[in-house]
């Protein structure tokens with residue numbers, strides 16, 4: 196039940212596949228379901244009574260089906276990964292030439308399943324430890340791994356720690372998960388957080404440290420700004436607390452006159468509360484998101500229908516909107532489609548002004564390290580569209596557009612603001628966002644906003 200509920204508490208991180216593998220003493224009970232239209236819990240509920248065992252792993256995935264179960268010279272194991280392997284083809288070529296006549300059984304939308312590729316890397320070595328270390332070295336991008344054996348669970352955090360891995364403990368049990376929000380309702384307490392590249396082996400007796408943490412870390416800043424669940428804590432910093440600090444910093448740099456502060460649900464809410472508390476301007480909910488009947492990942496290809504879906508999910512409260520000057524905090528502006536729909540709706544309800552404050556800087560680059568990203572193409576990005584509109588083509592360097600002190604940056608923001616029909620638009624600056632996280636800029640990945648890899 197802990198694996199079942201614990202995995203379910205990661206449902207905000209993926210909408211495609213959910214899976215669990217439980218060791219029952221002689222083999223793995225493994226099942227994977229499509230969770231595009233039905234929640235993880237509902238899909239697995241019927242199987243629970245048939246599953247026995249006291250060790251397991253689970254996964255919510257936006258991409259390949261997982262966990263995989265493997266039988267190799269190292270023994271039986273189940274494996275699950277999170278991250279993005281950018282040199283998948285090179286590693287596969289290496290495997291084809293080194294191992295001769297091997298094949299990959301699983302596919303991921305027509306390509307090699309990245310988790311199977313990781314298992315092949317591991318199987319090529321003489322121990323799980325060596326296999327996990329080689330995987331860390333070979334993989335470009337990022338890859339955190341859970342590997343369940345009949346004796347225990349190996350947990351390997353990706354070498355730059357883009358995603359967290361956190362160990363919880365309760366009487367008689369240990370767990371390890373990306374989101375520490377899983378702990379409280381299952382009675383676990385925080386016990387240990389793996390450092391970047393660290394590998395541990397978790398057994399009923401405790402933690403065995405297999406490989407030490409590395410010095411360099413680049414944890415994803417977006418975990419705090421958007422992806423992470425508010426009750427999770429990474430590197431000692433709680434997500435909701437960071438959002439309050441971040442919103443407060445936005446307010447300190449602002450002087451707009453408004454009647455109400457609101458958050459774009461769900462991840463804009465924490466930033467907006469921080470803004471409201473700092474500015475002493477009341478927080479309110481001028482519209483509510485209606486979600487019960489919309490399947491979570493319903494994402495029609497047709498842009499017009501997508502816009503319609505975005506609009507139908509929002510329900511304005513006329514009495515709070517009419518004649519009011521409203522300021523919304525959103526976690527970020529990716530395409531801007533949703534904001535544009537929201538703004539139209541608010542003006543139709545006679546809002547007198549609509550101001551947007553984004554909780555992070557303009558997104559100028561597509562994430563290379565994680566598959567959580569909401570955008571797959573640079574042309575999806577509102578900032579890149581604005582830059583092309585201003586320049587007539589892709590400029591050779593985007594550096595000036597990442598710097599709020601430049602004229603180019605201000606013209607870009609102005610262009611996005613006009614396109615979205617806003618009264619004013621401001622973005623959080625990178626320094627205040629890093630300060631709100633509070634673990635030091637050198638430890639945080641900010642590639643989305645400035646294109647800096649290390």
Ligand code: SF4
Nearest residue numbers: 415416562640642643
């Ligand atoms: S590029 Fe952006 S989304 Fe990707 S790991 Fe870095 S901060 Fe996170």
